[in-house]
Amino acid sequence: MTKLLHFLNPEMAHSFGIKALKNGIHPCYPSVDDARLHVKLWQGTKKERLFKNPIGLAAGFDKNAEVPRAMFKLGFGFVEVGTITPKPQVGNPKPRIFRLSEDKAVINRLGFNGGGSAVAHENITEFLRYKKQDQMLGINIGKNKDTKKAADDYVKGISMFGALADYITVNISSPNTKGLRDLQQKKDLGALLQAVQKELKKQKVSPPLLVKIAPDLNETEITDIVDVVMSESVDGLIVTNTTISRPDSLQSNHAAEMGGLSGQPLFDLSTKILNRVHVLTEGKIPLVGVGGVSNAQQAIAKFRAGASLVQLYTSMIYEGPGIAHRINKDLLAFCEAEGVKSLSELVSA
């Protein structure tokens, strides 16, 4: 099925996939349920969350929150929907997703296409009627292209979704919305996070608040981000989004397309940034490692670099819908072979 979808252009294949998932046309995998895969975060606080397994679906696959239920049936331990913008938005002109098959990579310049927060809210509310307690739902929020004061859109996102999410992700790292990544600058980030925290207080809700960052940051920028997120009481970081860099190793004809690169060629860069952030945060806040994960070894490398949880998207395009299930089975086999009692043992000291 995965191979057949590759006969369609990537965006059509994606729409087709979402339709199939929505209609229950997908495999279901028995849940790999074992305490060694459980990850408990924010322990002993009112934000405590138990993740049944550490493999999550990264943002961007289910932008309108249409299929979280199906994604849990595929074996993901958590699902992050979005990025959701307040108003509906068509995104950039097509074509805007490119498969770099030789590189097991994708370049996208979608530009936050989506139905907007009202549509996503309706879908999430419907999902919550059936949601099991151990199905962790992350909601990733962003801004519309034409919004001048970015913070206003994130505040809207919080007021709409703060009460519905197991965690909220503030996405300031997609490369396809002009000026978005500038929100990672120290002053802008501080002001943005203060506005977001103020709205959470106003709504009297306290979901864990995560910030998702880019891989294209220098040492000063990383240090600045870490300083701000620690001083603004952010609960975690998602490291990383897609890269605007193009490694020399790329083979595909599409390598020069504009947009964010994801998949295998992002693995090393995103893992390096992850480790740097882990060192700078001194392990005080949990990190979600994302970028190029396609198997258990790569997931383990992310844990060793400092991630408590891992997410993936691009490898599902190449390896199919059983990927989360497979990685979890292999992680369990690894725990068995190495006598690991909990994956948290691997998170580098």
Ligand SMILES: Cc1cc2nc3c(=O)[nH]c(=O)nc-3n(C[C@H](O)[C@H](O)[C@H](O)COP(=O)(O)O)c2cc1C
């Ligand atoms: C087609 C596509 C769309 C994406 N859209 C979003 C998005 O809306 N918001 C976001 O935070 N990340 C988005 N991402 C980035 C992923 O969440 C992830 O950070 C990145 O792809 C690296 O992981 P991967 O190598 O496993 O794909 C998108 C990625 C792809 C491939």
